[in-house]
Amino acid sequence: MPTPHLADPHDAAQLLALVDALVRELHPGAMRRATLDCALDRDLGLDSLSRVELLARIERHYGVRLPTTVLDSAETPRDLLAALADAPAGSPLSQATRRAAGDAPASTSTVTDPVSEPSAGMPSGAATLLEVLDWHLARHPERCHVRFLAGDDEVETLSHAELANGARKVAAALRGLGVQPGDCVALMLPTGLDFFRSFFGILFAGAVPVPMYPPARPAQIEEHLRRQAGILRNCAAPVLITFDRVRPLASALAGLAPELVHVTTPAALAASPAASAPAMASAPRHPARARELALIQYTSGSTGDPKGVALSHANLLANIRAWGLAAKVEARDVCVSWLPLYHDMGLIGTWLGSLYHGCTLVLMSPLDFLARPERWLWAIHHYRGTVTAAPNFAYELCVKRLAGTDLAGLDLSSWRLAANGAEPVNPDTLERFAHAFAPYGLSAGSLTPVYGLAECSVGLCVPPPGRGVRIDRVERTLLTREGHALAADGAAGTGTNDDDGEVLRLVSCGPPLPGHELRIVDADGRPLPERHVGELEFRGPSATAGYYRNPAASAALFHDGWLVTGDHAYLADGELYITGRAKELIIRAGRNLYPYDLEQAIGDLPGVRKGCVAVFGVSDPTSGEERLVVVAETRLEDQAERQALEAGIVAAAMTQLDLAPDAIVLAPPHAVLKTSSGKIRRAAVREAWLAGRLGEPVRAAWLQVLRLHAASLAGRIGKRARALPGVLYAVWAWAWFAPLATLAAIGIIGLPGLGQRWALAHRLARLYRWLCACPLRIEGLDKLPAGNCILVANHASYIDGFVLAATLPHPVRFIAKTELRAQPLLRTLLERMGTVFVDRFDTRQSLEDARTLATHAEAGVPLLFFAEGTFGPEEGLRAFRLGAFQVAARQGLPVVPVALAGTRAVLRSGGWQPQRGRLGVRICAPLQPAGEDWHDLLALRDAVRARILAHCGEHDALQD
Structure with a gap:
């Protein structure tokens, strides 16, 4: 047994001295002093990266090697003291470090595994991620796909066959929990092989994976889940797959997200009876299509107003293929990554990209990298890694932590592409990294700044591989004042430190990926020429x-068919240079942090003027990272009270962001600048803080405030005045709807015959249409067959039924989804009107529904199908389900296409403010089924859809 290193009773004092020294460096002027039982995060403000630095200092001071789990588990200095008591003496950067990456002691050997030899070709014909996996299964099912470095001496592997088999079990278990195709399934797992099996299992079930950030430390689980509840509510996931630490809080999660029904783990899914071999055999895999959702990637910081980027299989494969083409990725490449799998760069850029190209992925936990960044480099050495990706802070961390350490034998000559993205790229960091690791075979040409965003799947721009860093030296004053990126010396360079204060050095992120376009526009949306700064769109x-x-956020995302990135940039020689972020984000350690929740939390603290808090980021010129600055107005003057308030702000920041502020400014009243409508002017507050003018008195402040309020009032009145006609019309429409709907309900319940009930509904619907002043053009009533038939209509709005009731003089039976039966009164009214409820319109999947519909079709009253099945706010005619056409073929009934026009504009999905508009109904000539053969049904469906498409006034959504 190793002898514990700690025996001196003064060791606790030495440890606290190390903690205090770090706290003073991080927060100059702070009065906090460490005790053995104070919280590292709340009391001392040590975030994840600060704890990494503390761990390194402790190891150097005591000459020990602590387990990386200490980063996750230690909550107080006393916990660190206990870890030290169990730690054996020895250099933390000795042979054990190399073993952590898989290298043999005192060896520079590398891995050569025949199973991992690449095969020719790529799945270029695959339309979905599932087809990509099928391609590999057909050619090399046993080939190693992922090597997970689970610990110092443990390497777990996953082949393509093992990935598929595990996914099948997960899919079967999810179906057993009631997951339906199209449902979202949340995935909150730490880095490990379970993530991959679960992700593909969700896809196998036809559901949509929603990766979520797992809690970092045990003490923050509940707070973390409370912050993540907004995502669960937004995606309405019925199932959350997580790990044992989270599962006990299932009841709390259900209360925060009412749609959540099951909280489970990969182990529980694998042990489910539904995942047995017979059950899996009877449950075929979902046949995914290219335009189906394959992933919802929530942007970092999504809490109050979650923004889930909806990505289809086609989106993901287009990005992976374009990236592979631009970066010359091949099957012989080896990707080495520690990036978290809930982040787009780690999930799509490294894992799914490796899967597509057939590369081996060597993976380690983000915590392992943060604790010992040398593990990343030794893994590249040992597995001959060729491709990696990481944020700028990772390269800076390697330089800071590994300078002057023993890296003898390290060989980085295989490393050909080191992508640097996800946060602003600092040219000084790249230069320091290239210089520090050139002695170990690193080529400066491998350093590759890139640009991407979740809204473009992951990547958007990348320089030619092997070129290295291109730096543009521009005149600072001209850029900041006029937005003109004039080259200071007439040309871009490859990197220099000759910044004299008048020159700004900006890094090229390269041209756009093949098949993608960029443009820079001014504030009015007009395209700008090269070397002019504006808003970046793609x-x-x-x-x-x-x-x-999230329709509101989606609407703001697009501008004339281009996607708005929220970044400011310019183009030079077709390459992209980012100059700043238009979005009010703070980027730290690859995370996008939003200030709003933290501002609100600090505003609730005693002593802070509510609504008078500004949180923003300021770039650190040395490291390139953004510093987190908090400015809070207060009237407190007592020093002890101000210190207590500062501690409260640190605790609030750790709760909201898991990050302590780098600077806290307790400012006098009116220091936090605001717009006329009361919004915080963060950019102006940042500028004042940098210039040292924060809190300076403003002459005639009351007059300025008065003018601002007056301008705001005028703007609000004007906006409401412009909206007033629409509001009045909506009030008029709903005011008439209430009595007419009541009269219709009384008649429908009271009148004995279906014909009488329909006649009443027909007259009331026509009267309501007239009262709402919506012209209705009806064409083709004479084309309705005298006998029985099947009516097929498009579906664009909740008012489609009213318009059809106003159009058709004789009764029809609507085919409706069973969900409408949940409301007793609505169910009664619909049943009295002859409505038929079914679970699915595609009768190939439900014989019982087919018999029910056939019985009603024989009753003499036409059946009316909304063949799209559902509708949304987006225009476009969707795919038609086959149920109506199979019923028509089996019963030998003609199919009548009915095209509805204008209903979506009058009342859109998700809104309850009707607008006046023109309506149209076109009844087309009946089509007779040619037979019950599958191809006959498809031909009938396509013919009916083509006629409706010609008259509904909307485009073909299948061609999008």
């Missing part, structure tokens, strides 16, 4: 169609 096949269930 378009291409990787671009999302919008944010999941």
Whole structure:
């Protein structure tokens, strides 16, 4: 047994001295002093990266090697003291470090595994991620796909066959929990092989994976989940797959997200009876299509207003293929990554990209990298890694932590592409990294600044591989004042430190990926020429169609068919240079942090003027990271009270962001500048803080405030005045709807015959249409067959039924989804009107529904199908389900296409403010089924859909 290193009773004092020294460096002027039982995060303000630095200092001071789990488990200095008591003496950067990456002691050997030899070709014909996996299964099922460095002496592997087999079990278990195709399934797992099996299992079930950030430390689980509840509510996930630490809080999660029914783990899913071999055999895999959702990637910081980037299989594969082409990725490449799998760069850029190209992925936990960044480098050495990606802070951390350490034998000559993205790229960091590791075979040409965003799947721009860093030296004053990026010496360079204060050095992120386009526009949306700074927009096949269930945010995302990135930039020689972030984000350690929740939390603290808090980021010129600055107005003058308030702000920041502020400014009243409508002017507050003018008195402040309020009032009045006609019309429409709907309900319940009930509904619907002043053009009533038939209509709005009731003089039976039966009164009224409820319109999947519909079809009253099955706010005619056409073929009934026009504009999905508009109904000539053969049904469906498409006034959504 190793002898514990700690025996001196003064060791506790030495440890606290190390903690205090770090706290003073991080927060100059802070009065906090460490005790053995104070919280590292709340009391001392040590975030994740600060704890990494503390761990390194402790190891150097005591000459020990602590387990990386200490980063996750230690909450107080006393916990660190206990870990030290169990630690054996020895250099933390000795042979054990190399073993952590898989290297043999005192050896520079590398891995050669015949199973991992690449095969020719790529799945270029695959339309979905599932087809990509099928391609590999057909050629090399046993080939190693992922090597997970689970610990110092433990390496777990996952082949393509093992990935598919595990996914099948997860899919079967999810179906057993009631997951339906199209449902979202949340995935909150730490880095490990379970994540991959679960992700593909969700896809196998036809559901949509929603990766979520797992809690970092045990003491923060509940707070973390409370912050993540907004995502669960937004995606309405019925199932959350997580790990044992989270599962006991299932009841709390259910209360925060009412749609959540099951909280489970990968082990529980694998042990489920539904995952047995017979059950899996009877449950075929979902046949995914290219335009189906394959992933919802929530942007970092999504809490109050979650923004889930909806990405289809086509989006993801387009980005992976374009990235692979631009970066010359091949099957012989080896990707080495520690990036978290809930982040787009780690999930798509490294894992799914490796899967597509057939590369081996060597993976380690982000915690392992943060604790010992040398593990990343030794893994590249040992597995001959060729491709990596990481944020700028990772390269800076390697330089800071590994300078002057023993790295003898390290060979980085295989490393050909070191992508640097996800946060602003600092040219000084790249230069320091290239210089520090050149002695170990690193080529400066491998350093590759890139640009991407979740709204473009992951990547958007990348320089040619092997070129190295291109730096543009521009005149600072001209850039900041006029937005003109004039080259200071007439040309871009490859990197220099000759910044004299008048020259700004900016890093090229390269040209856009193949098939993608960039443009820079001014504040009015007009395109700008090269070397002029403006707002960056893009378009291409990787671009999302919008944010999941967030129409307001989706609408703001698009401008004339281009996607708005929220970044300021310019183009030079076709390459992209980012100058700043238009979005009010703070980027730290690859995370996008939003200030709003933290501002509100600090505003609730005693002593802070509510609504008078500004949180913003300021770039650190040395490291390139953004410093977190908090400015809070207060009237407190007592020093003890101000210190207590500062501690409260640190605790609030740790709760909201898991990050302590780098600077806290307790400012006098009116120091936090605001707009006329009361919004915080963060950019102006940042500028005042940097210039040392924060809190300076402003002459005639009351007059300025008065003018601002007057301007705000005028703007609000004007906006409401412009909206007033629409509001009045909506009030008029709903005011008439209430009595007419009541009269209709009384008649429908009271009148004995269906014909009488329909006649009443027909007259009331026509009267309501007239009262709402919506002209209705009806064509083709004479084409309705005299006998029985099947009516097929498009579906665009909740008012479609009213318009059809106003159009058709004789009764029809609507085919409706069973969900409408949940409301007793609505169910009664619909049943009295002859409505038939079914679970699915595609009768190939439900014989019982087919018999029910056939019985009603024989009753003499036409059946009316909304063949799209559902509708949304987006225009476009969707795919038609086959149920109506199978019923028509079996019963030998003609199919009548009915095209509705204008209903979506009058009342859109998700809104309850009707607008006046023109309506149209076109009844087309009946089509007779040619037979019951599958191809006959498809031909009938396509013919009916083509006629409706010609008259409904909307485009073909299947061609999008």
